[in-house]
Every structure is written in C-alpha cells, then in structure tokens.
Amino acid sequence: MTESVTMLKSPIERPLPLVRQAQPAGAFPIEALGPILGEAAVAIHELVQSPPAMCGQAVLAAAALAVQGHADVELATGQIKPVSNFFLTVAASGERKTATDQRALAPVRKHEEFLAEKYKAERLAFLNDHAAWDAARKAAIKSRKGDRAAIRNALNQLGPEPVAPPLPLLTCPDPTFEGLTLAMQQGQPSMGVFSSEGGQFVGGHAMSEENKLASAAAFSSCWDGEPIKRVRAKDGVTILPGRRLAMHLMVQPDVAHILLSDPVLVDQGMLSRYLIAALEPRAGHRFHKEPSPKSRVKLVNYEQQMYTILQRPLPHANDNPHEVAPRVLRLSRDARTMLINFADHVEGQLGPDGELKPISGLANKLPEHAARLAAVLTIFADPEAHEIGLEAVERGIKLARHYADEAIRLFEGAKIDAKLRRAARLLSWLHESWKEPNVSLPDIYQRGPSFIGSRKSALGLVVELEAHGWLRKLPGGAVVAGEHRRNVWHVIRET
Numbered sequence: 001m002t003e004s005v006t007m008l009k010s011p012i013e014r015p016l017p018l019v020r021q022a023q024p025a026g027a028f029p030i031e032a033l034g035p036i037l038g039e040a041a042v043a044i045h046e047l048v049q050s051p052p053a054m055c056g057q058a059v060l061a062a063a064a065l066a067v068q069g070h071a072d073v074e075l076a077t078g079q080i081k082p083v084s085n086f087f088l089t090v091a092a093s094g095e096r097k098t099a100t101d102q103r104a105l106a107p108v109r110k111h112e113e114f115l116a117e118k119y120k121a122e123r124l125a126f127l128n129d130h131a132a133w134d135a136a137r138k139a140a141i142k143s144r145k146g147d148r149a150a151i152r153n154a155l156n157q158l159g160p161e162p163v164a165p166p167l168p169l170l171t172c173p174d175p176t177f178e179g180l181t182l183a184m185q186q187g188q189p190s191m192g193v194f195s196s197e198g199g200q201f202v203g204g205h206a207m208s209e210e211n212k213l214a215s216a217a218a219f220s221s222c223w224d225g226e227p228i229k230r231v232r233a234k235d236g237v238t239i240l241p242g243r244r245l246a247m248h249l250m251v252q253p254d255v256a257h258i259l260l261s262d263p264v265l266v267d268q269g270m271l272s273r274y275l276i277a278a279l280e281p282r283a284g285h286r287f288h289k290e291p292s293p294k295s296r297v298k299l300v301n302y303e304q305q306m307y308t309i310l311q312r313p314l315p316h317a318n319d320n321p322h323e324v325a326p327r328v329l330r331l332s333r334d335a336r337t338m339l340i341n342f343a344d345h346v347e348g349q350l351g352p353d354g355e356l357k358p359i360s361g362l363a364n365k366l367p368e369h370a371a372r373l374a375a376v377l378t379i380f381a382d383p384e385a386h387e388i389g390l391e392a393v394e395r396g397i398k399l400a401r402h403y404a405d406e407a408i409r410l411f412e413g414a415k416i417d418a419k420l421r422r423a424a425r426l427l428s429w430l431h432e433s434w435k436e437p438n439v440s441l442p443d444i445y446q447r448g449p450s451f452i453g454s455r456k457s458a459l460g461l462v463v464e465l466e467a468h469g470w471l472r473k474l475p476g477g478a479v480v481a482g483e484h485r486r487n488v489w490h491v492i493r494e495t
Helices: 035-048 052-067 097-104 106-143 148-158 177-186 212-224 253-260 263-268 294-311 333-348 357-363 366-381 390-414 418-432 441-447 455-467
Strands: 071-074 080-082 086-090 190-195 228-232 236-240 244-251 274-278 320-324 327-331 438-440 471-474 478-480 483-485 488-491
Touching: 035 052, 035 097, 035 294, 035 366, 052 086, 052 097, 052 106, 052 190, 052 244, 052 274, 052 294, 052 366, 071 366, 080 212, 080 366, 086 253, 097 106, 097 244, 106 148, 106 294, 177 190, 177 212, 177 228, 177 236, 177 320, 212 228, 212 244, 212 263, 244 253, 253 274, 253 390, 274 390, 294 366, 327 333, 327 366, 333 366, 333 390, 357 366, 357 390, 366 390, 418 455, 438 441, 438 478, 441 455, 441 483, 455 471, 455 488
Parallel strands: 071 327, 086 244, 086 274, 190 244
Antiparallel strands: 071 080, 228 236, 438 488, 471 488, 478 483
C-alpha cells in the first residue's frame, strides 16, 4: 500500500503513524510439540534466552530432518506425501539465532561426526572393491578375445559396479539447487538446508533474479517428494528418486520482507510450503536468570531421542544407500475424520470474504501441513509407529492454525510500502540513537542506519517523515552536533 505525501497544515498537529501498528505475534503452541520436543524447546529458551517460538521452530525442524527418511504420510485424500517440512523463522539481529540452532542441531552434528568416521572406513573398502571389480572386468573382457557371448556371461557373473558410500553430510546452509542435487546424488538421501543466517541463502546464487524461479520450483518439487530431475548439456540427465529434504531458515525482518513480498515466489507457490514464525524481540529483557535444574536433563532427553532416530538404519530402496523407500504412516479412523473436518473448515474460509482468503496459497495446503506435522510428532515419539492417532492430529492442527495466524499477520505487514518501512526504521534510529534535538541530512546518511547511503536516499526519507509530522524544518538552518547546517529539521519525539 503506497501512501501519498501530504504536508501537515500546522506543526502543532499530532504526528501521523508511518505504518499500521502490527498485531503482536501469537504465542507459539509449544505444548503441541509433545513432551520431549516441547520440554526441549523450553529448555533451550531457558539456557539461551532466545524467543520461545524460535526454540519451538528449531527443535521441530530438527525432528523433521531426523524422521523424514523413515516414513511418508497418507493424507486423508489417500495421497502419499513426505513428512518433510520447510520452516522460516523471522528474528532481528542479536536474538541468538545461531545459539538456538546449535542447541537444536547438536544431535545432528554428533551424528555427522559418526558418519564421517564410518565413511573413512567404508570408502577405503569401496576403493579396494572397485579396483578389484575393475581389474576383473578388464580381465574378463581380455581373456575371452572378442567372444561376445562369453564376455557377456563373464560380466554378468561379475555383478554390478560397487556403489560408493554416501558422503557424511546431513545439512548445508546455502546451497544452489545444482549443488544440492550433487550432494544428494553422492551423499545421504535425507538432508536439510539449515541456516541461522538465512540471508546468505536468500541473497545467494540460488535465489538471484535469474535463478530464483527455477530454484523455487525445484525446492517445491523436493517438498512434494517428486524425484529430482536435472538435464544439463555437460552432465547429461540426472534422475534421483527417493530423496527427502527438510529446511529451516532463520532470517532478519528485512530479508523476510523480500521473500514475502516477492511476486515471483508468491505466484510460484514456494511460500505456501513454508511454516513461518516472526518473533517479538527479546533484546533488553534477557536479564540473567538461572535455568531450572531440570533444563539440562530435558535437553539430554531430546538429544538421546534424536540420536536414537538418527542411528536407525534408513530403509534403502534396492540396497542403494543413496535412495530411501520410506514406509507409509496411515491415519487412524478418528484421526482421518478430524483431518477431513479441518479441511472442510479451511475450505469454508477460502471464499471471497473468508478469513483465509489473503493466504489462500498456504491455506490450500493447511490440511497437508497438519498431517505432515502430526506424522513428524508421531515418528519422533515412536520410531516404530505405523499409524497416526487422534491426539497427534489434534496437535498437528493446532500447529497449523498457529502458522496460518502468523501468515495472515505477516501478509498484512508485507503490503506496507517499502519506502514507508525504511522511513519507520530511520524514525526508530532518530528516537533511540540520535540524542540531538535537531538533525541534518549529513547526520543521517553519514551516521545513520547503514541502508541509507546517499544524500538522495536520506532526503527522500526526510520528506516522508516531514510529511507525517515527525520532522519539522527549521528556517535558516541551525547548529547540529557543533556544526552549522543549512538544511536542518527538528525531531518530534512525543505525540
């Protein structure tokens, strides 16, 4: 929404708000995560003092990564889908994203160390076996002296070429899709894109202007569980079935705005696959508080359960360590009925005046999101499970509703004009960091927020603040910070 610049009639008028006051984020339903995941989220919150929603996102995303290779879920419609999930956490700098991510992913890092040691031993065995196989193949061909039938029979007896062990890589922070394809071709069939600095991914090669449509479509296909397909002139055709991908990106608000307001990503449908949480900042409220004695015990319980799942052998397809063949997790009768009722409720809110109409892309996938979440919670609690019960679906729906509420709130915020958003950031800097009663243009673009890099950009934002009554120009200039300036504005600090 773009607002026209209208000068105030009188300096005594109350300043106008630059943007509509955003609704506060709803409390993340940590209790819906179940005992082990929920307690782990609370423990990380107490130990790190990061926002509870961030902690809930982090452990839920880690759990999705751990279980996604073991089972798929049968939806109420009968479709079989992965239990993989894509998460996006929006938090300002200094909200301890990295520390939170490190706690949640500690079992994953430990398992990667185990896989690295295992890979060393298996790779040596593979190289020796492959050398022996290659030598035997050459000998079989040479000794038959051009006898095609004899050579064919000898090669059939020799057996298939040995398969290299998968690379010990479970997560990567900012891959291109081609790089991810190569990693999944040579590495683990179940992987995750996890980054506490998600801006590197959003601003990287994969999401550049020329690549983002293709990348978004490719990542969306991974979420859907479709085989990865790539056709390149140099590399030929690559088809990779049986791969699973989880994702958790932690990004700053400005980066999130870029994603949420990008018409290409909205139209393509990638954003409807993300479960988003935007957090209220905790900076200034993180005074020292001893965590409860049980916090570390709760975290250990989480790590042990995660590691138990990660250590379980993946169900490989045709003995291929690079491809999984997950079992199907089905809904109980009552769970299926509840999910159908939820889907009908969502459909009823998608009409022209429906509550979910502004987020119709996500809303159309809410029943599937709820089923996937319920499946993750089920397998995490019981790695042997073959059925999703009523309680798990209730918790999955509760989480899905929360994500829908967040999406509606963020959709409204994404409509705010970018220039007004920058003007609001400048006003925050003037109120919180600039101690002088007056300000000049050089003060703003030389000392102000880093996104203002020129006189032109500073002037444009000053015009907006002046129009809304937050700055009042002083005729004839004034002294600011010890220097006389020709163009000076008085900062209005109270309304």
